[in-house]
Amino acid sequence: MRVLVPRLLAASLLFAFGAHAATSPPPPTPKRMVSETLAGQPVNDPYRWLENSAAADVKQWIDAQNAYTEAAIGAMPLGKTLSNRIRELSITSTTRSSPTLAGGTLFYFENTPPQPQPVLVAKAWPDGKTRTLVDLNQGDGSTAITAYWPSPSGRYLAYGTAEGGSELTTIHILDTNTGKPLGDVLPFAGGGTTPQALAWDADEKGVTYARFDAPAAGKPLREFDAYLAHHVIGQPAAKDKVVFGKGYSHVAEYILKEDAGGKATALLANEGDGGPAEVYLREGNGSFRRVLGREADVRAASWVGDRLYVVTFAGAPRGKVVAIGADGKATDVLAEGKGAIQHVTALGDGFLVVRSAGPDWWADQYDARAGFVRRVPLPATGIAIGGVAAEKGQGKALITYAGWTQPTHWAEYDGATGAVKTIFEVKPAADYSKVRVTRVEGTSKDGTKIPVTVIAMDGTSPNGKRPTILYSYGGFGIPVTPGFIGANLAWLERGGVLAYANIRGGNEFGEAWHEQGQKTRKQNVFDDFYAASQALIDTKWTDTKHLGILGGSNGGLLMGAALTQHPEQYRAVVGAVGIYDVPRHETAFANGPYNVSEYGSVSDPVLAKAMLAYSPLHNVKKGAKYPAVLLTTGANDPRVAPWQSRKFAAALQDASSSGQPVLLLTRMNAGHGIGAPFSQRVGNQALAMTFFATELGLGE
Structure with a gap:
């Protein structure tokens, strides 16, 4: 999961093109042996x-x-x-990302290249006027918005910022009606070693969020032992109370999931990256009660109605869905099927399941009884599905997707009729219609078949010596997905080839x-x-x-x-x-x-x-x-x-x-x-x- 520019290259094009090639030996590096x-x-x-x-x-x-x-x-x-x-x-039309619906308001990031950073905007869904809420593009653009969390009604917005690529997050809160900050500043709120997490109280008078202890005077921050604290709006952060996690794990990571009305909150608690989560529900007194242990191998969860739908891989390598009721009891909802479950989202009184099989992604709709309704009619191959935004009780969802030759699209999906309507798409800066996508397959040492997607311009045929760049990742359960090739077209235009491998990890x-x-x-x-x-x-x-x-x-x-x-x-x-x-x-x-x-x-x-x-x-x-x-x-x-x-x-x-x-x-x-x-x-x-x-x- 990413970005690269040196100190001496203040802008992307300031290479010293008149300089001599480095034909001399590299700078010497002394050896000072340490043996163990x-x-x-x-x-x-x-x-x-x-x-x-x-x-x-x-x-x-x-x-x-x-x-x-x-x-x-x-x-x-x-x-x-x-x-x-x-x-x-790279200078496409305005892009959008990370949509979230709350209280009839759609929040998302918007960026118009070459603008340094995205701005955070809101609009009444679906046809309201777009309003800019947070714009950090002053100065050199090195301050970024790390995440955001609207309150249940959409009246307030919490958002995190970080400086200079450090990812160490400070959370701010503003009134979305006036656009004015409330003055609440929550420092040391995760980022880097542990992700940010935040959930609003149902009455919108406070938030629960992940944070580190403030460092002692003159001491560096220790990015360990993260916990959850409760903050009352208008109070100084120093008065925030610990509600979970003190002593939980040296390498604790948290994901907070609140239902559409903020009345129920779930916690997915991890020890480090890449492992399964324990699942907790917040009680009426603010404490958290464990309902599933790590043996359930939980990797994702979402509220569907008044139940938490959890994706578990215990005994189901591609995932199955169980529902956790208010009493903490688990009930099977959806058995393992074709394709690996990536995430689940509520839709009307049913839900959507996004799945993948190698480089192929799709979304299936189910009714309230987990009966299959239909496959969402998106492109059958060559895309990956990103976020799905929906509100409780609404029969329509906003689905984002992109593919090798398709920049970001937002589609409104009607669960009642099955209709898909494109409501936003990025206009690329060039024609990608002549880009061709094919697949080959490798055989690993133990016989496992490895899909490889090959991308080249129409007319660029295999000749045994095409300049080719192969990319992959292979870890932490992070998939290699079809993503818009964008400026990589510059490589293809000159006869080059791009390849992406779906390797294990x-x-x-x-x-x-x-x-x-x-x-x-x-x-x-x-x-x-x-x-x-x-x-x-x-x-x-x-x-x-x-x-x-x-x-x-x-x-x-x-x-x-x-x-x-x-x-x-x-x-x-x-x-x-x-x-x-x-x-x-x-x-x-x-x-x-x-x-x-x-x-x-x-x-x-x-x-x-x-x-x-x-x-x-x-x-x-x-x-x-x-x-x-x-x-x-x-x-x-x-x-x-x-x-x-x-x-x-x-x-x-x-x-x-x-x-x-x-x-x-x-x-x-x-x-x-x-x-x-x-x-x-x-x-x-x-x-x-x-x-x-x-x-x-x-x-x-």
Whole structure:
């Protein structure tokens, strides 16, 4: 899950195009050996000193690497042309996202490129006049809205903000009738290590929200031990009372779900990322009562009428739906069916279920007795369904979707008639009608079939050497979905090919698909990706001299494992904000313990041994011929430590004998990519595409 722009590139197009290519060796990196034993194996770490970002020598090293990388990128011949085209393609018509209905009012984000940040707007649904409620586009655009929560009647709105990519959220509250803030400011309200969460009281006089303890004077914030606090509107945050979570978990994460009237609230409580949730209902006295444990393997929930519909994967790899009544008792509603359940939303007196099977997504409608009504008539393939906005008792829903060649569409679905009416669509900046989408299939090491979507312009046929970029993610149950290719058209227009692999670790085929890419089975993810890349070669789309790979965050780990396990397979690699020293991710960075549910813990010898077997940093081999590599990171990243990229870059620069460049770019006013302004998003795309164009031989 993302965005990239360096400190010295204040805008996306300010590459130093007159600079010389980096034909000289990279800046030197001293080795200062630290040795230890892990899982009975000796582990040497010559680059641990690079973890201290406050040290003067580390700052100097970062500046030298940035200068080296900028010179190399600036000398690449297609850089200016691609940058201009990417920016041109990125300036679409106004976009909309994240719709929510409350009290007859529709709230959503609206952005008009090249506006740095989306604004938060509201309108009476369906035909009211749009009103801007929050606009943070003053200054450099580095302040972002992280999330928002309308009150049950729509009269008030709580929203979070964060600075410079840090994701650390402060919640504000405003009156939607006047647009004026109420003066309530709730700091340390999650973000980064733990997500934000908020639910309104039914009488709209207070909110329950997730937060960290305020740091002691002169001490840094500890992003652990999040809990739920209750805030009374008009009172200072210092008087907020803890209502749940003190002592719950060191790595607690919360999702709050309130019904349409705010009269009932459910809590999904997790220990870290990627694992199942416990389910609680809020009692009349404000306390929370557990109704389902982790053995139910709950991954999502939504209120349907006065019951909480929960998606559970216990004994149902693709998911089933159970209902929790006010008495806390669970009743089966919908058995496991074809396709993995992604989410459930109320519609009239029934509900909608959004499902997926690999890259295919669809929505099914059910009545109040869970009887199948119909498949929602959306495009049958090539799209992913995003949010579904609906209000209690209403027979219509707002469904958002997008696809490879379709930018965002909003469709009004009438559950009574089955009619679908497009009420909003983004107008792209170019013609995508000549883009063709096909599929191939790879076979992983254990025989598992891996779908790969291939995208090229009409007339671009397989010739065995097409410059091709393969993307995937493979973790935390996050699916690779059909998304609008947008400015990536610049790659296709010049004869390039894009490919997207549905590898294990995501949830495209259900929770079992996710679990087969976790912990001791993480190697399946890397085997799947290799199989996807080999499928592109076997079907003659490309060869090893023209194949590039791209991934970020957990997908950055995928990039590191791919290039160290099969350096001969790829010509160029771009890894963004990635994890490369897997054992140290847990022990030396705040967010690492939150990822134990996905990767396992180094305290377990079996898991530690598995980590060392695939950890990219620990598998760099002196003298190996590594492909061209571009690593990017953000200095304010709260999810993956920037030193991960520093250490891996240093190791590759020292080890590689191929003569291909190993480049590292650190952005000093950026984080993991969440909430990045328009210029950073465009700059990231231009940077990666320029690098791939040069290394893979994209046509002029």
